[in-house]
Amino acid sequence: MFYCQRCGRQIADDELRCHFCGIVQEREGTSIETKPCKKCKEAIPVNANYCPYCGLDQATLFYDEMSFDDSKDDQKEIRDERENEDDSLEDPLQTLESFEINDPSDVEKFLQKIEEERDKIREANAKKYHIAKNESKKPGLIVSTKLMLKDWLTVDKRMGTGDFWWGYLGMYLLTIIVSVIMGAVLAGIYMYYPKMVGTAFDVMFTVWMIFFFITTITAFIRRFHDSELPMFMIVFRFIPVAGELFCLFFAMRPQMISNGRYTFESKSKRKKRTK
Template structure:
């Protein structure tokens, strides 16, 4: 620690020596003394060695990587009133991209090799040829639905970390230009002013609540229905 910085008495991160409030966690800082500076070194050393509870609360890891960042991604899947630093966001994005790529291949094989829905044009009846594959397709849809929600909220937290509102995601409705604008925002460095988006009443242990699961299941049901229609249309084209 140099003469111009000190460690936050709460989260242990390095901040300007004259700061009265921590730009990372918002904690009020006591007057700096030699004794307090020495005591502040301990939390910093602890946070370097492990990802502690404060890291998960702030959705920032001192050791960004595929595992640590993915854990933060999962923990705050239904939380937007936080921040997410650039490294954690892109590491988790890489992890999700790999997982979704594998599951997409499996889904592709199911949809185009096993008709999930068959319509008898003569008798006017509709029936399911492969119920086992339909169940598997629904399971994959649940995973895709969860990742869709979690990726959306992580984008909002990343924007918060750059001191931008999640409302900027409306730019995605603008073809091409909007996507580029959001991409630029997502790769910006962290801005200490982004702490204004953080709230204490964020959702904890979302998997213990009922409404996140309702959202996931509804999205999964819609996705499964879409897969059934695509599979049925593909089978109809092949047979005619």
């Protein structure tokens, strides 16, 4: 098994042209200028991006090359990563080319097969971009509500279905608790400053409703990101009642991963982690 010297994907030993990128492979024995691979030290074409033998990206910087000379575990890890990448990029239609449709019942089977292949692609992409189903390991009423409150001003990340629905329920339960607290506070104000009750109620009610609205708005946006829906759909949330029902309907869509644009980390955290 060889690796394409241009794109690094696995190709057959006798394959002279990569079936992924179409680049002609320069094999050993031809009159070409070579260089040693940074990992396995095999002679490879001087213009090769990847080693045809171990699959190492030649742009990799080694601070201590001697410690990597005989590292078989590293070579195996590189091969495993290449194989996983190949799986995530596999065209699902390749597995359906031999599917025969002879009667109407076969059409339903064919559509089911397509959906199964799509699920495989989603799972492969999730592994490729390191994206789980939810940010919380075990979504629940308390943990998911805390997550929603913590990210009440965050929009540049994802939010899984489990965390969203538990957190959304938690926000409404918090509204009940806040209402009880507001009632107790207003009762105390009434005892000493009766004329201030109306003003105090307006202030507390307005502050909580603004906080509640912003928190749920940003949660919807993160949920849309997780299902790869356009962010502008959040404008429907500003329509009373019907708009919220509309957004809740689309919030039920499953997670979709065709790229790694959004994860369960905000962009600022990702930048700090990669520095």
